[in-house]
Amino acid sequence: MPVNSFDNYPMSWKPDKNALKRPYYQSIASLLEHDIKNGFLASGTKLPPQRELADFLDLNFTTITRAYKICEERGLIYAITGSGTFVAPNASRSITISKDKTASLIELGLVSSFEQTNALVKDSIQQVVNKSYFEQLLDYNDPTGIPHQKAAALNWMESFGIHTDQEHLAIVSGAQNALAIALTALFEPGNRIATDLYTYSNFIELSKMFRIQLVPITGDEFGMLPGELDKQCNKVNIHGIFLMPSCNNPTTIMMSDFRKREIAEVIRKHRLILIEEEIHAFMTAGIVSDYQQPMFNLLPEQTIYICCTSKSICSGLRIGYIVYGKAFCEKILQSIFNINVKTSSFNAEIITELILSGKAHEIVLLKKQLVQTANDIYFNNFPFDKNVGHPLSFYRWLPIQRHSDALELETDLQKLGIRAFHSDRFLSGQTPQDKYLRIALSSTNSLDELKVGLRILNEYLN
Amino acid sequence: MPVNSFDNYPMSWKPDKNALKRPYYQSIASLLEHDIKNGFLASGTKLPPQRELADFLDLNFTTITRAYKICEERGLIYAITGSGTFVAPNASRSITISKDKTASLIELGLVSSFEQTNALVKDSIQQVVNKSYFEQLLDYNDPTGIPHQKAAALNWMESFGIHTDQEHLAIVSGAQNALAIALTALFEPGNRIATDLYTYSNFIELSKMFRIQLVPITGDEFGMLPGELDKQCNKVNIHGIFLMPSCNNPTTIMMSDFRKREIAEVIRKHRLILIEEEIHAFMTAGIVSDYQQPMFNLLPEQTIYICCTSKSICSGLRIGYIVYGKAFCEKILQSIFNINVKTSSFNAEIITELILSGKAHEIVLLKKQLVQTANDIYFNNFPFDKNVGHPLSFYRWLPIQRHSDALELETDLQKLGIRAFHSDRFLSGQTPQDKYLRIALSSTNSLDELKVGLRILNEYLN
DNA sequence: CTATTTGTCCGTGAACATTTC
DNA sequence: GGAAATGTTCACGGACAAATA
Numbered sequence: 025m026p027v028n029s030f031d032n033y034p035m036s037w038k039p040d041k042n043a044l045k046r047p048y049y050q051s052i053a054s055l056l057e058h059d060i061k062n063g064f065l066a067s068g069t070k071l072p073p074q075r076e077l078a079d080f081l082d083l084n085f086t087t088i089t090r091a092y093k094i095c096e097e098r099g100l101i102y103a104i105t106g107s108g109t110f111v112a113p114n115a116s117r118s119i120t121i122s123k124d125k126t127a128s129l130i131e132l133g134l135v136s137s138f139e140q141t142n143a144l145v146k147d148s149i150q151q152v153v154n155k156s157y158f159e160q161l162l163d164y165n166d167p168t169g170i171p172h173q174k175a176a177a178l179n180w181m182e183s184f185g186i187h188t189d190q191e192h193l194a195i196v197s198g199a200q201n202a203l204a205i206a207l208t209a210l211f212e213p214g215n216r217i218a219t220d221l222y223t224y225s226n227f228i229e230l231s232k233m234f235r236i237q238l239v240p241i242t243g244d245e246f247g248m249l250p251g252e253l254d255k256q257c258n259k260v261n262i263h264g265i266f267l268m269p270s271c272n273n274p275t276t277i278m279m280s281d282f283r284k285r286e287i288a289e290v291i292r293k294h295r296l297i298l299i300e301e302e303i304h305a306f307m308t309a310g311i312v313s314d315y316q317q318p319m320f321n322l323l324p325e326q327t328i329y330i331c332c333t334s335k336s337i338c339s340g341l342r343i344g345y346i347v348y349g350k351a352f353c354e355k356i357l358q359s360i361f362n363i364n365v366k367t368s369s370f371n372a373e374i375i376t377e378l379i380l381s382g383k384a385h386e387i388v389l390l391k392k393q394l395v396q397t398a399n400d401i402y403f404n405n406f407p408f409d410k411n412v413g414h415p416l417s418f419y420r421w422l423p424i425q426r427h428s429d430a431l432e433l434e435t436d437l438q439k440l441g442i443r444a445f446h447s448d449r450f451l452s453g454q455t456p457q458d459k460y461l462r463i464a465l466s467s468t469n470s471l472d473e474l475k476v477g478l479r480i481l482n483e484y485l486n
Numbered sequence: 487m488p489v490n491s492f493d494n495y496p497m498s499w500k501p502d503k504n505a506l507k508r509p510y511y512q513s514i515a516s517l518l519e520h521d522i523k524n525g526f527l528a529s530g531t532k533l534p535p536q537r538e539l540a541d542f543l544d545l546n547f548t549t550i551t552r553a554y555k556i557c558e559e560r561g562l563i564y565a566i567t568g569s570g571t572f573v574a575p576n577a578s579r580s581i582t583i584s585k586d587k588t589a590s591l592i593e594l595g596l597v598s599s600f601e602q603t604n605a606l607v608k609d610s611i612q613q614v615v616n617k618s619y620f621e622q623l624l625d626y627n628d629p630t631g632i633p634h635q636k637a638a639a640l641n642w643m644e645s646f647g648i649h650t651d652q653e654h655l656a657i658v659s660g661a662q663n664a665l666a667i668a669l670t671a672l673f674e675p676g677n678r679i680a681t682d683l684y685t686y687s688n689f690i691e692l693s694k695m696f697r698i699q700l701v702p703i704t705g706d707e708f709g710m711l712p713g714e715l716d717k718q719c720n721k722v723n724i725h726g727i728f729l730m731p732s733c734n735n736p737t738t739i740m741m742s743d744f745r746k747r748e749i750a751e752v753i754r755k756h757r758l759i760l761i762e763e764e765i766h767a768f769m770t771a772g773i774v775s776d777y778q779q780p781m782f783n784l785l786p787e788q789t790i791y792i793c794c795t796s797k798s799i800c801s802g803l804r805i806g807y808i809v810y811g812k813a814f815c816e817k818i819l820q821s822i823f824n825i826n827v828k829t830s831s832f833n834a835e836i837i838t839e840l841i842l843s844g845k846a847h848e849i850v851l852l853k854k855q856l857v858q859t860a861n862d863i864y865f866n867n868f869p870f871d872k873n874v875g876h877p878l879s880f881y882r883w884l885p886i887q888r889h890s891d892a893l894e895l896e897t898d899l900q901k902l903g904i905r906a907f908h909s910d911r912f913l914s915g916q917t918p919q920d921k922y923l924r925i926a927l928s929s930t931n932s933l934d935e936l937k938v939g940l941r942i943l944n945e946y947l948n
Numbered sequence: 949c950t951a952t953t954t955g956t957c958c959g960t961g962a963a964c965a966t967t968t969c
Numbered sequence: 970g971g972a973a974a975t976g977t978t979c980a981c982g983g984a985c986a987a988a989t990a
Contacts (some may be wrong), residue, residue, distance in 0.1 A: 047958060073975055082962050089977070105976040106967025120823045134626065142624040146615060153611050162604040162802030164596065167584050197659060197826060204825045208695055213675045232825045233670055259966080260977095340624030342830045360582040362692045363666045363825065364659060368804045368833060509979060535954055544983045551956070567955040568988025722956095722988075 035072045037065060041081060052091035060100050060115050067098040067116070071109040072100065074122065086462075097214070099232040102453065117342050117431075118451040130477035133443035135273070135419050136467035137335040138394045141321040141387045145338050148377040152370070154456065161373050167366035168357065169195035177345045180384070181331055183268075184305040188324070188347055193480045194360055197367045198344045199301060199332035200226055206299050206328045207234050209359035210352060211263060218265040218296070220228060222249055222450045222460075224273045227266060237378030240453030245412065247272070250286040257294040264297040269319055271304035274450045274462040275421050276413030278308065281316040288322040297352075298327040306336040306388055307395065307416045325349040328356075333375050336391070337384045343367065343375045368426055398465035398474055403476040418466040421447075424485060433461075440484055442477045497534045501526060503543060510545055514553035522562050522577050522761055523540075529578070530916075533571040535561065559676070561694040564915065572916065579750040581911040582691045591763035592939035595905035597735070597881050598929035599797045600856045605847045607800050610839040623835050629828035630819065637809045638838040642846070643793055646732075646767040650786070650809055656822055659829045660806045661763060661794035668761050668790045669696050672814060677725040680718060680758070682710055684912045684922075686735045689728060702915030707874065709734070709741030712748040719756040726759040731781055733766035736912045736924040737883050738875030740770065743778040750784040751805070758791040759814075768798040768850055769857065769878045780852035787811040790818070795837050797880065798853070799846050805829065805837045854878065860927035860936055867940040880928040883909075886921050886947060895923075902946060904939045 029132050039055045059065050071077075078085035092109055095101045103109040121134055138464075152158070169177070174190040196202045203226075211217070213235035215405035219227070221240040231238050239262055241252045247269065256262060267287075269279035279287070291298055300319050303476065308315045320329040329347040337343075360366070378384040395416050402420050403410055413421065422431075431445035436442055463481070467473040501517045521527050533539075536554065540547035554571055557563045565571040581588070583596055607913040623632075631639070658664045665688075673679070675697035681689070683702040693700050701724055703714045709731065718724060729749070731741035741749070753760055753908070762781050770777045784790040791809040799805075810818050822828070840846040857878050864882050865872055875883065886895075892908035899906055909922035930936040 049958075075975075085976095086961075086978090087959060090958090092976090103976060104967080105965065106974070108975065118820055136626050139621075139625040142621045145624060146620060149611075149615050153608060153615070156707070158608060159601075159604045162607060162800055163601045164584075164598050164801055200823075200827045201825060213697060226827075229820070231823065233824055235675060273862065338624055339626055340830055340832055342826070342828070358580055358582055358691070360584045360663075362688065362695055363663060365662045365688075366804070367659075368802055368830075370802055371830060371833065378888065406726065465596055511979075537954075548956090548982075549980060552979090554955085565955060566988075568953070568987065570954065 035076065035080065036069055037071050038080070044081065047084045049090040049094070052088065052090040053094040056091065056095050057098065057100060060111055063116060067112050067113045070109045071111070073108060092299045105182070113389050113448050113451045114228070118229065119225045121225055121445065121449070129438060130442045130473055131467040132464050132477050132481070133445050134467055135464040137339050137418065138391050138466045139339065140340060140394065141390050142340065144383060144387055145374065145378065147297070148381060148383055149374050151377050151381070152373050161370040164366065167361065167368060169193070169372055170369055173369070173372045173376045176379045180379050181345065181347070184302065184309045184331070185321060186329060186331070186347060187321070192348055192350065192353065194346050194356065195367050195372045196346050196360060198334055198342045199330050200301065201342070201364065202206050202330040202344045202346045203227060203230055203299070203301070205346065205356065205359045205363055206330070207231065207236060209226060209355040209362065210297055210328070211236050215263040216260060218253060218262050218270055219277070219452045220267070221452060221456070222272070222275050222447065223266065223452050224268065224301070225449045228450070236329050243277065245277065246283040247277055248287055250283070250290050253287065254290045254293070257290065257296070260298060262294065264299060265291060265300045266301070267301060267319065270302050270308040270315070271414040271417055273303065274419065274447070274460070276417040276419070278312060278314070278414050280314055284319050284338070285322060288319055291323060295326065298323055299330065299332045300327055303332060303335050304414060304417065305331065307392065308414065311416065312414070320347065325351060328352065337375060337378055337387055341374055343371055394471070395466065397471055401471065401475055402463065402465055402478060405472050405482045419462055419464045422461045422463055424461055435477055437481070437484065441479050442480055444481065497532050497538065497542065498531055499728050500542070511549050511552040511556070514550065515556040518553065519560065519562060522573055524576055527573050529573050529575045531573045533573070534942065535570060538869055559697050559699070574912050575691070575913045576917070580691065581687045581909070583687050583907065591900060592904045592930050593929040594925050594939050595907050596929055597926040599801050599880065600928045601801065601854050602856065604800060604802065606730065606845060606849055607836065607840065609845060610845055611836055613839050613843070614835050623832040626828065628763065628831060629823065629910055631655070631834055635831070635834045635838045638841045642841050643809070646764065646771045646793070647783060648791060648793070648809060650781070654810055654812065654815065656808050657829050657834045658806050658808050658822060659826060660796050660804045661765065661792050663804070663826065664792040664794070664806045664808045665689060665692055665761070665763070667808065667818065667821045667825055668792070669693065669698060670816040672790070673698050673760055673911065678722060680715060680724050680727040681914045682729070682734055682736050682737070683915060683918070684731065684734070684909065685728065685914050686763070687911045690912070690914055700914040702901055705739065706743040707739065709739055710745075710749055712726065712745070712752045715752045716755070719752065724756065724758060726761060727753060728761045728763070729781065730763045730765060732764050732770040732777070733876040733879055735765060736909070736922070737880065738879040738881070739773060740776070740876050742776055742860060746781050747784060751782055753788070754783060757788065760785055761792065762789055763792045765794060765797050766876060766879065767793065769854065770876065773878065774876070782809065787813060790814065799837060799849055801846065803833045803836055805833055843872070856933070857928065859933055863937055864925065864927055864940060867944045881924055881926045884923045884925055886923055899943070899946065902942050904942055906943065920946070
């Protein structure tokens, strides 16, 4: 019997005692999930401490621990020792970003890749179809890529500073697919991965799906803070870290070379597996003066480096490269076979042809011009923070005051005919004060449409 | 203190007491995993009962329960209440089947799809490249497939008896990819899925990777036994069932229509999610007289139907169709976005063009002739059980005596220049007495090579 | 058919670590 | 800087269920 009556005691969540069935911990978890998903408990709400709820329900407190744990694994809540347990941001809805088929909105949400350049691909496909070995591009051979395709891939990545050989490379179906492969190959449910506080929302969802816990690490203008990472590693058992050093998505922050070395030191010390995704390397290497090298070079044995040709060459062919240390080889290959069997050699050959013929470089040049203009248009509308983040990013990170409710803001914008995403979608952990909008610059049908979209946005925010 | 000295007592596994560290359960699990993976404990070995090992180690028996549970989740062991705990078949090695790049063996292992027909695809690619809307095949739009592509897919599956609409269909990257999507979308680590005792080995590996437990159900010549399924469902909490009714891989068993209805009844009763993979529907519908319909028709609301064009049309384009009940829609789409983002519309368009132009039917006709001849060649060499299983299967299931050690047999065959797989690879549960070889008939470079391979095999086995 | 063997499930309590005040 | 609040970890034991002898 509980000693006190809790009727007058403030408790943010009071499950119905009569609804409890055995096993209690599952029953409690279900009730909590229900109440969160149905909006009775808002993001950020502090739940009753384990011992208090246990008292209320007349159970041992570790039974509550287990109930909370289930919900935490589902990404619904998060707990901080000493502080309490809270409802997670994005708990009640999926934040996966994908193309919205309905409505003819001006797309500033999903980051595409200036699809205007796709016409340039046609010739290369023609070349591939006419190749003497065309039929061999349509079978089950070479599941990680045909040697000459891998050679072209190495050639392509050489300019970003990647030096490795064909044994440590596989061709997969895009960056997202590479992440799914890396996560299933190298992590288990319950494992923890450190990420920037704001990170790629599809990575957040992917982790949730595979029951991998994200540990948010704060950062500054040069990227993630090594001290914070070290602190968290000492506190809990962290297995990996996910970074986008050449241009964080969504914040556009580029990690300085000095910071890369500091972070690499912490990663080495704690033997983390580094997943390094370089969506913007082709827009960084040789352009941004501070860019020296990928972190893969600093930690070649413990890094999975992901390079995707979707943003740089052609998104619709779904080709990405995954580079890994020797220790990961077997597990990665296993996972590729399990998830894809293989990526089409035909598609890989088209990308290969584009690279070898020089067409890929032409496309990149064109995209550079487009992204330069798009950024100019953006800064005409929002002339703040011009020196923050990557100068040629495909998207921008706009601080906003007011408009704090994420869903409301996004819905408002849709009513005005534009789609853009609130910063809450990209949160890997607790909610900070500052709010932002991620504005994709590369997804409108034309630069004129981008102008219109940004003007509407500007008017709305003022 | 343990009461007895176990030094003289027969215990199949005695972990080193001094090697134990806290937490004990993890330490024990690691030791056990090590000893299994290094071959100190052979498949099928009975481990000490929980209470006995606990006594030996001077621990509570539930601590052993937890250690065993970890290894069971990793697919290393399996436990039967009342009987004991045993080392799993295939515990010490991966059984994923993929193309072996090394050595020029005669391929009777991996099931390809008579790749001789791939030349016929060329014209259709040409057609696609010349289409007016070619550029729109290279962007992020329509992540589940462009409407007319879906219409063609429905058209294609109509002949197998699938009647549904575009809302319940998505285009993915092959059957294996579809399975990965279905498993991650609809199941959680720890869930159980019923399968035939012998089932698709890559499905076994995929389940292992996602920590999903397989529950083997025995069957007869008409397929899985409904009584056995019902019994297992009553015993443990089973969430789903995986079936290949039109032609089981590897046994070639076709489920009779009567049996489909019986099994469907059990599935409905226990509210299982049915994953139905139809690799051979195009070789069954309209050819085999008993074929009436897929099980999807019997359970449209709780089935995931997977149809792959790799075997029937062209493997190298990696296109599969996934059909699902309304309740699964959201989760399946979410998983597609997370794992693939999308499947290339360009590849999907080529398959669409093949279907709409009638080329696909030509290819199927050609494959039918090839598979007929291949089966004739097989039965010339092994004139037994001619009426067992699917008459036009791409592979056959050959009973073998002696040669019981799987690895040894496969290695022996490789030395003779052929690759084929022992039945142990396809086992989802405990090891039965009977042994088989799965012989792929569709993967050699020519039918002549198949003849040579089967002759060598025949000589070896006699 | 009953007793025994064996695995499963789940609530408990002690020891501990971190954060907050 | 120490006490209180709060979450984490893990070994334990009782009740139960299934298979076997």
